[in-house]
Amino acid sequence: MNSKLAVEFVSFKDATSSARAKKGSASPRTLVVFAGKDLSFGAQTTKLLGDSLESIRRAAASASFKGKASSVLELWGPDGLKFDRLLVVGAAAKEPPASPAPSDALSLGGYVMGKLGRKGEAVVLFDMPHELEKADSAAADLMLGMRMRAYKFDLYKTKKGDDAEPEGALSIKIALADPAGAKKLSNHADAVAEGINIARDLVNEPPNVLYPEEFAKRAKALTKVGVQIEILDVKQMQKLGMNALLGVGQGSVRDSRFVVMRWNGAKNAKTKPVAFIGKGVTFDTGGISIKPAGGMEDMKGDMAGAACVVGLMHTLARRKAKVNAIGAIGIVENMPDGNAQRPGDIVKTLSGQTVEIINTDAEGRLVLADVLWRIQDQYDPQFMVNLATLTGAILVALGTEHAGLFSNNDELAERLTAAGKETGEKIWRMPLGPAYDKLLDSRFADMKHVGGRHAGSITAAQFLQRFVNKKPWAHLDIAGVGMSSPSTDINQSWGSGWGVRLLDRLVADHYEK
Numbered sequence: 001m002n003s004k005l006a007v008e009f010v011s012f013k014d015a016t017s018s019a020r021a022k023k024g025s026a027s028p029r030t031l032v033v034f035a036g037k038d039l040s041f042g043a044q045t046t047k048l049l050g051d052s053l054e055s056i057r058r059a060a061a062s063a064s065f066k067g068k069a070s071s072v073l074e075l076w077g078p079d080g081l082k083f084d085r086l087l088v089v090g091a092a093a094k095e096p097p098a099s100p101a102p103s104d105a106l107s108l109g110g111y112v113m114g115k116l117g118r119k120g121e122a123v124v125l126f127d128m129p130h131e132l133e134k135a136d137s138a139a140a141d142l143m144l145g146m147r148m149r150a151y152k153f154d155l156y157k158t159k160k161g162d163d164a165e166p167e168g169a170l171s172i173k174i175a176l177a178d179p180a181g182a183k184k185l186s187n188h189a190d191a192v193a194e195g196i197n198i199a200r201d202l203v204n205e206p207p208n209v210l211y212p213e214e215f216a217k218r219a220k221a222l223t224k225v226g227v228q229i230e231i232l233d234v235k236q237m238q239k240l241g242m243n244a245l246l247g248v249g250q251g252s253v254r255d256s257r258f259v260v261m262r263w264n265g266a267k268n269a270k271t272k273p274v275a276f277i278g279k280g281v282t283f284d285t286g287g288i289s290i291k292p293a294g295g296m297e298d299m300k301g302d303m304a305g306a307a308c309v310v311g312l313m314h315t316l317a318r319r320k321a322k323v324n325a326i327g328a329i330g331i332v333e334n335m336p337d338g339n340a341q342r343p344g345d346i347v348k349t350l351s352g353q354t355v356e357i358i359n360t361d362a363e364g365r366l367v368l369a370d371v372l373w374r375i376q377d378q379y380d381p382q383f384m385v386n387l388a389t390l391t392g393a394i395l396v397a398l399g400t401e402h403a404g405l406f407s408n409n410d411e412l413a414e415r416l417t418a419a420g421k422e423t424g425e426k427i428w429r430m431p432l433g434p435a436y437d438k439l440l441d442s443r444f445a446d447m448k449h450v451g452g453r454h455a456g457s458i459t460a461a462q463f464l465q466r467f468v469n470k471k472p473w474a475h476l477d478i479a480g481v482g483m484s485s486p487s488t489d490i491n492q493s494w495g496s497g498w499g500v501r502l503l504d505r506l507v508a509d510h511y512e513k
């Protein structure tokens with residue numbers, strides 16, 4: 001859900017020719033300025049605040065406001081200013097590091113949005129108390145942070161509580177010396193914000209609404225932005241031999257789907273595509289190896305990988321990325337039933353390899369096995385990156401700070417890690433190796449799909465690696481970052497939309513021609 005939020009970039013001059021809201025209007029006009037350490041201001045801010053500076057300093061002293069990051073001084077009806085409200089937002093550079101991290105403007109935008117509320121008009125004077133290296137891209141990041149923070153999922157609330165924020169439209173002007181550069185970058189930032197919010201919606205939707213067929217339908221909506229969509233149903237998958245994916249879904253009354261999205265934006269149509277693959281388990285009960293009841297409702301988010309891929313494909317198409325990209329998602333519901341898969345079953349995967357089922361709660365890797373194989377076989381991609389809420393064990397290892405990265409290719413792993421640092425969607429590389437792989441040996445089939453009690457995230461990755469046919473590949477285990485996310489300045493949503501920014505950055509930095 002996007003709340004009504006209009007953002008434009010203007011010059012300092014245009015921003016300050018503004019009048020106070022009409023008397024009694026419930027839509028305040030707000031001026032936002034940034035203050036550094038010990039209440040230092042940029043030159044434009046000092047000029048605009050003019051004679052009001054003295055009373056602001058007095059107010060700051062009484063409120064012990066010193067310009068620290070994540071603090072704010074709020075003044076209603078500020079003396080001598082043509083605004084109803086003044087927000088002085090702390091933006092002192094963090095020490096260390098001395099220079100602000102790449103995602104600081106993003107967080108700052110989110111923080112400002114959180115203070116603004118949802119109604120009225122605001123002028124944000126993007127004039128920092130310290131030097132900014134890339135002012136244009138920082139301004140675009142500021143806007144992206146605002147859009148990310150403004151997201152709200154309240155589709156199923158029929159009553160708004162007393163303390164609900166007043167609804168309405170918020171329009172924001174971001175003022176900077178020369179808005180032209182930021183305007184150019186804002187198209188990209190808007191595309192990213194839309195992609196993130198599409199992914200968040202999908203993750204937040206309840207599992208009775210968002211089952212595989214409905215998920216595929218929502219992916220189909222991407223045709224509007226120029227993405228080609230192919231949807232395979234159960235019969236078509238049976239014909240191909242995608243039995244690993246189908247086995248997971250066979251206990252559900254909701255039929256499974258396999259969706260391939262294609263965006264052809266490269267100048268040369270023959271440029272090999274990059275491929276993104278997502279786990280889309282719309283609900284994971286565990287199947288016959290059923291999960292305990294406590295917290296099971298969270299398993300509606302077991303499709304966060306697929307949601308990210310849909311959001312990413314939207315972003316790439318919306319900003320007309322010069323890349324050929326494939327997004328592929330396997331969508332199933334994992335339910336216990338008379339027809340459900342059993343531990344002990346042996347399935348023949350699309351690759352021809354046979355798998356002994358050990359624990360039906362390790363379903364995601366089975367879905368991905370067939371999708372990975374199909375994509376490398378059909379499209380010969382430059383690389384495959386898959387995202388999956390694959391293991392609880394990755395939460396034990398990395399918590400909610402980093403996603404787990406597993407890869408058979410150092411260059412791809414390094415590029416992903418760098419994109420993680422740039423965007424703040426951080427990943428941490430974990431090991432792979434023959435000793436772990438051996439834990440998947442089976443007495444009855446080519447392999448089993450679960451190793452022992454130890455190294456659960458690694459053996460899951462080893463299993464996936466058996467289906468990539470030596471193609472450059474990376475697996476991101478996002479069980480800790482994709483859902484049930486801690487609230488931050490830029491994300492207050494249960495489904496975070498994690499990965500859209502990371503992978504958009506990976507593409508933008510290395511794969512556009």
Ligand code: BES
Nearest residue numbers: 302359361362363389390391392393479
């Ligand atoms: N979807 C779960 C993993 C998960 C756990 C995601 C917590 C998000 C939060 C996955 O399908 C699963 O159940 N994995 C099992 C694997 C085990 C049976 C080998 C797990 O992690 O316990």
Ligand code: MN
Nearest residue numbers: 284361362363
């Ligand atoms: Mn499971």
Ligand code: ZN
Nearest residue numbers: 281284302364
């Ligand atoms: Zn799962």
